[in-house]
Amino acid sequence: MANYSLKQIAKIASVLWKQTRMNFKNKETSSPFLKTVKIWNPNLDRYFELKMMLDTGCEVHNLITWDAVSALQLMNGINPRTADIAICLNGEPLSSIGTLVLRWKGKSFRKIFTTTFQVIDGVSLPWDLILGAQEIEEHGILRFAGFAGSKHILRKEKKGDKAKAEDRRREQDKKAEFNKVKVDNHKRAKEESSTTSKS
Structure with missing residues (x-):
């Protein structure tokens, strides 16, 4: 086994980490609540793609x-206001650096959509933004086709389902005929x- 210096090992680890992160950023996730969105930067006059978590909780x-x-290169757009905005599951406060529209x-x-976000410190998270329940409800976000709304999920038909449906239809027709005669x-x-x- 080759002897590597600590500096070389750190460099190799850094390169591997960047490659892994890039691979995960480019792949569309299987989570229905983690979506790719386009954020507008008015200074650069273009959209940036980021991962948004739709968090109804x-x-x-x-x-x-x-x-x-x-x-996004929008550091100058932050309205600075440090505040504790929530308590995490580990009991630590979640602090906001400021707000950004x-x-x-x-x-x-x-x-x-135009939305105000609290800017937080976050490193190596699977998402870049979280959209909260109030905003999701207010704008009906989950109903948009771009967010996987309006996609009808049809259940898979089994072999016997067609025959059972036909039997039910015949039985219903018999009952309807019997009721008609009775009436x-x-x-x-x-x-x-x-x-x-x-x-």
């Missing part, structure tokens, strides 16, 4: 990581009784 704030703000849209549709007989009996009572 986050009831208070929309979040964006400092790394995402840096990638962003215009964004889903990757495959035209409607543009016709009742009407006829009612007419006969009314004609005999009149005479």
Whole structure:
């Protein structure tokens, strides 16, 4: 085995980490709540693609990581205001560096949303932004086709399902025919009784 210096090992690890991160960033996730969105940068007059987590359990704030703000090159757009905005599961407070108003849209549709995000410190997270429950509800985000809304999920038909459906249809037709005969007989009996009572 070759002897590597600590500096060489660190460099190799850094390169491997960057390659791994790039591979994961380029792949579309299988999570239905982690979506690619396009964020508008008015200074550069273009969109940037980032990963947004749709979190219906986050009831208070929309979040964006400092790394995402840096990638968007919108550090000057932050309204600085340090505050503890939530308590994490480990009991530590989640602190906001400030707020940032962003215009964004889903990757495959035209409607543009304007949303205020709390900027937080975040390193190596699977998402760049979190959209909270209030915003999801207010704009009906989950109904948009660009966010996997309006996609009808049809259940897979099994071999016996068609035969069972046909049997049910025949049974229902028999019951309908029986009811029709019963109603016709009742009407006829009612007419006969009314004609005999009149005479």
